[in-house]
Amino acid sequence: MLMIIGSGVLKGLGVTLKTFLETYPWGRAMLRVLGIAKTDGLVTIQYPDEKQEHSERFRYFPFLVYDGTPDNLRCVACRICEQECPPQCIHIVVAKDEQGRPLKANGRTLPKQFDIDISICMSCRICVDVCPFDAIEMDNQYELSGYDRAGEMYFTKEKLLKSADYFKSIKPTEAAVVDQRLAAKKKKETPG
Amino acid sequence: MSLDQLFVDAKWALIRKLPEGLIPWASMLITIGVIGALAPLIMMYLTWIERKVIARMQNRFGPTRVGIYGLMQPLADGLKMLIKEDIVPRGADPLLHRLAPVLAVVPAILLFAVIPFGRNMAAVDLNVGLLYFLAVGSVGSYAIFMGGWASRSKFSVLGAMRSVAQLISYEVPSVLSVVGVMMVVGSLSLVDIVEAQAKGWFVFTPWGFVACLIFFLSGIAEVNRTPFDMPEAESELVAGFHTEYSGMKFALWYMGEFLEAFAVCALTVTLFLGGWQGPLIASWLLVFILAIVFATAKLLHPVIRALGVLLMGGLAIRFGSEPIPSWVWFLIKTYALVFVLVWLRGTFPRLRIDQLMGFAWKFLLPLALVNILAVGFWVLLPFPTGAILSVVLLVMSVGCLIRLNHPVALEPRTYILAD
Ligand code: SF4
Ligand code: SF4
Numbered sequence: 001m002l003m004i005i006g007s008g009v010l011k012g013l014g015v016t017l018k019t020f021l022e023t024y025p026w027g028r029a030m031l032r033v034l035g036i037a038k039t040d041g042l043v044t045i046q047y048p049d050e051k052q053e054h055s056e057r058f059r060y061f062p063f064l065v066y067d068g069t070p071d072n073l074r075c076v077a078c079r080i081c082e083q084e085c086p087p088q089c090i091h092i093v094v095a096k097d098e099q100g101r102p103l104k105a106n107g108r109t110l111p112k113q114f115d116i117d118i119s120i121c122m123s124c125r126i127c128v129d130v131c132p133f134d135a136i137e138m139d140n141q142y143e144l145s146g147y148d149r150a151g152e153m154y155f156t157k158e159k160l161l162k163s164a165d166y167f168k169s170i171k172p173t174e175a176a177v178v179d180q181r182l183a184a185k186k187k188k189e190t191p192g
Numbered sequence: 193m194s195l196d197q198l199f200v201d202a203k204w205a206l207i208r209k210l211p212e213g214l215i216p217w218a219s220m221l222i223t224i225g226v227i228g229a230l231a232p233l234i235m236m237y238l239t240w241i242e243r244k245v246i247a248r249m250q251n252r253f254g255p256t257r258v259g260i261y262g263l264m265q266p267l268a269d270g271l272k273m274l275i276k277e278d279i280v281p282r283g284a285d286p287l288l289h290r291l292a293p294v295l296a297v298v299p300a301i302l303l304f305a306v307i308p309f310g311r312n313m314a315a316v317d318l319n320v321g322l323l324y325f326l327a328v329g330s331v332g333s334y335a336i337f338m339g340g341w342a343s344r345s346k347f348s349v350l351g352a353m354r355s356v357a358q359l360i361s362y363e364v365p366s367v368l369s370v371v372g373v374m375m376v377v378g379s380l381s382l383v384d385i386v387e388a389q390a391k392g393w394f395v396f397t398p399w400g401f402v403a404c405l406i407f408f409l410s411g412i413a414e415v416n417r418t419p420f421d422m423p424e425a426e427s428e429l430v431a432g433f434h435t436e437y438s439g440m441k442f443a444l445w446y447m448g449e450f451l452e453a454f455a456v457c458a459l460t461v462t463l464f465l466g467g468w469q470g471p472l473i474a475s476w477l478l479v480f481i482l483a484i485v486f487a488t489a490k491l492l493h494p495v496i497r498a499l500g501v502l503l504m505g506g507l508a509i510r511f512g513s514e515p516i517p518s519w520v521w522f523l524i525k526t527y528a529l530v531f532v533l534v535w536l537r538g539t540f541p542r543l544r545i546d547q548l549m550g551f552a553w554k555f556l557l558p559l560a561l562v563n564i565l566a567v568g569f570w571v572l573l574p575f576p577t578g579a580i581l582s583v584v585l586l587v588m589s590v591g592c593l594i595r596l597n598h599p600v601a602l603e604p605r606t607y608i609l610a611d
Contacts (some may be wrong), residue, residue, distance in 0.1 A: 009540075016249040016539040023248045044253055 056171050059138035061118045062127055064160045065167055073161060074135035077102075077111035081127035081136060089120035090127060116160060118144070119153035134178045137167050195475060196517040200312050223315045231301045235450045236266035241527075242450075242534050249538040260491045269443075276439035284436065285342040292339030293441045296448030299331040303455040308383050310468045310519030321382040322374070325459055326367055329414070332452060333359035336416075339445070340433035351432025354545060359414055361549055365556035366410035369403040372567035373463050382459075386467030393466035398583045399566040402590075404464035406560050408529070410552070411456035415449055417533060419540035420548060457529035461522060465529075470521030476512035478520065479504045555593050562589040 021027030022041040045052050066073040077094040095103040095112035102109040127136050139162070146152030168175040194201075207218040240255065240262065247254030255262030280286050306321040308314035318324050333356055340352020374380060377388040394400030413420035434445045461467060486492070486500030543551065566582035573581060 012539045013535060016535060019251060020245065020249045020535075020538075023251065042251060042253065044251070046253070046256070 054140060056173060058140050059125060060123055060142045061121055061139050061144070061155070062116060062125075062136050062160075063139045063162045064114060064157065065135055065137055065164050066161055067164050070161050070163075072106055073110065074133050075111055075114065075131075076108045076133055076135070077114070078109075078132065080130050080132065084126050084130045085121075086124060086126060087120045087122055089117040091115040091117075111157065114157040114160060116155050117153065118155050119149050134182060137171070137174075137178075140170050194517075195511040195514050196311060196519075198517070199310070199519070227301065227304045227315060231304060231451055232447065234454055235447045236270065238450045238454060238530065239269070239446070240266050241530065242537075245531065245534045246538045249535070273440050273443040276442075278439040278441065279436070281344055281436045284344040288338050288342035289436075290441070292335050292342060293437065293444035293448070295338065296332055296335035297444050297451070299328045299335075300448045300451035300455065302328050303452070303459075306382055307455065307458045308386055308462060308467055309458075309522050310517065313468070313519055314383055317381060317383045320380045322370060322380045322385070322463075325382070325455075326363075326370075329452065329455070330359065330363055332415075332448060335448070336433050339437070343433075343436035345436050347431070347435045348433050351435070355416060355433055358416070358420065358548060358552075361552040362410040362413040362420075362556075365406050365552060365560040366414065368557070368560035369406040369410070369563065370463060371560075371564050372399050372403045375564070375567050376571060382462050382467075386462055386469060389466045389469055393464065393469070395464040395466075397570065398579065398586055399563050399570055400464055402559065402563050402566070402586055404460065406556050406563070407463065408456070408460050408532075410556060411460060412453075412533060412536065413548070413552070415452040415456055417449070417453055418537040419542050453533060454526070454530065457533065458522075458526045460529055461525040465525050466521075468518035468522040470516060470518070470524075472515045474512065475514050475516050476508045478516050479508040479512065483508075550597065554597050558593055559589060562586065 018031070018036065021031055022039060024041075028041060064073055064075055077092055079092050079094070082088075082090040082092045091113065092111050092115075093113035095110050097103050103112075104110070123138070125138055128138055144153075164175070167178075203219065203222055206222065207215055210218055243265070244254040244262070255265035258264040258268045280289050303325060305315045306318050306324055308317075314321075336355045336359075337352045340348040340350075340355070343349075373385060373394060376394070377385050379385065379388075395404045434442060437445060483501050483504035486497050486504065489497060489500075492500075562585060566585050569578045569582040569585065572578065
């Protein structure tokens with residue numbers, strides 16, 4: 001029994017010592033010489049100095065996609081995303097003329113105001129899923145700290161607009177699928 | 193000028209020119225000044241070592257941001273502590289509340305007076321040095337109780353009461369374990385004790401090994417460190433006796449605790465690990481290792497690395513043939529024990545209060561008593577018989593104690609109504 005009690009304590013000490021050694025190059029060399037199996041050691045990524053590689057599907061907050069120029073945005077202000085958004089953080093005002101008829105640009109209605117309160121957004125991607133026009137997509141920018149919640153964390157249309165090329169650059173696979181879908185739709189709309 | 197007596201010689205060089213009557217005073221002042229300056233430094237870098245080692249044991253980096261390798265972190269912490277709000281709780285006893293942390297630090301610094309840091313390097317060679325150490329060391333529990341009581345908080349009082357119970361319990365085996373050393377050396381002076389170990393460190397004798405373990409373990413318990421940190425068990429008592437302390441007063445508590453931990457390590461080294469005695473190894477080996485450390489320190493500026501290596505080369509040429517100086521041996525051993533202290537903290541969870549008390553009263557205390565008998569065998573009987581007898585006695589009593597302490601195995605309970 002003497003052996004049992006002592007060995008438990010020593011085993012615990014051994015585990016911590018091994019972990020300690022694993023985190024230093026000389027310690028790893030020592031363990032290698034002794035023939036003790038070792039793990040990776042330090043796995044911490046020291047964030048501001050080095051950044052984690054994110055997968056392509058990593059998502060943070062949504063943004064609005066435009067093709068070519070910022071006034072040619074895909075969104076038609078149908079307000080489906082506004083209604084579907086679970087925490088209700090999207091706010092859309094449709095652009096109208098004096099008579100109250102929706103304005104059109106490039107043959108599409110457009111939002112006068114399109115705001116997302118990203119301090120409320122929970123990154124659920126539902127807005128992206130429900131948008132029939134692939135006009136809204138998820139961004140992967142996460143360094144968005146600000147001094148003031150109401151102003152800086154309330155993204156207006158200008159801040160949300162990003163080009164389709166940008167989308168392609170951050171999420172090539174997803175963008176390819178979207179492009180395919182849009183192309184197929186276009187073919188159906190203009191037969192022949 | 194030899195490396196071994198470097199500091200002693202430096203001190204004499206400073207005060208040699210003074211008039212006859214002033215020399216003892218100047219010598220005293222310098223010693224006090226050095227201890228007073230070194231104590232906070234030691235404490236600061238103990239926190240750094242502790243955080244670094246624990247972090248590495250948990251696969252983390254530990255402090256890295258302030259200064260190279262986080263070496264300036266203790267300074268940053270100190271600054272933070274200084275500019276924090278200093279709160280005395282309403283209804284607390286303001287005088288005692290402020291006095292307690294000071295009372296915790298002062299004895300911890302006083303302990304350094306008798307520790308022989310190297311050959312001829314004890315600040316005072318008291319002929320009752322060991323007694324002094326034990327007496328001054330136990331003043332800390334007054335401070336803890338004072339602080340806990342004066343805070344007027346139930347967590348503080350609970351922590352303080354636990355602390356007093358724990359300190360008193362562990363003082364007994366700790367003092368009994370050094371009785372063996374006194375019996376063998378026949379002196380209470382720490383310098384004599386170190387010199388008596390010139391032939392062999394006490395830890396390599398059967399009784400010395402057991403006494404060293406008892407002394408070190410009860411020492412850890414006396415300075416309230418994990419796994420014996422009941423007084424400040426943060427999962428039960430918020431922070432124990434220093435719950436209501438903030439700012440620099442809080443830092444003083446920590447300083448007292450760390451200095452006492454360091455002093456316990458130093459005293460263990462003095463009593464059992466040969467103090468400043470060490471094998472006669474030429475200094476160039478040490479200098480060589482330091483040079484490698486400098487050369488491979490990736491984060492340092494290349495110029496500093498080169499200068500460090502050059503300096504080490506110079507030292508090797510100047511002092512290379514001398515043996516490694518006594519104070520280096522002392523510091524190496526003490527910091528090795530500090531590492532063990534942190535290592536224990538990184539490994540073991542906190543004991544329950546009844547286990548803690550049981551460990552002191554039912555295991556360490558009887559073992560310390562038996563150990564005195566073993567020392568008697570060792571000292572009085574001729575060599576092989578005495579040694580064999582003491583080993584047999586110790587092994588048997590450890591076995592018996594473990595058997596006796598084994599908890600009763602309860603039968604599995606059956607719940608009639610539950611089925
Ligand atoms: S990601 Fe979710 S929460 Fe954020 S805007 Fe879209 S639907 Fe709303
Ligand atoms: S983003 Fe999509 S769903 Fe939302 S309003 Fe624009 S077109 Fe409609």
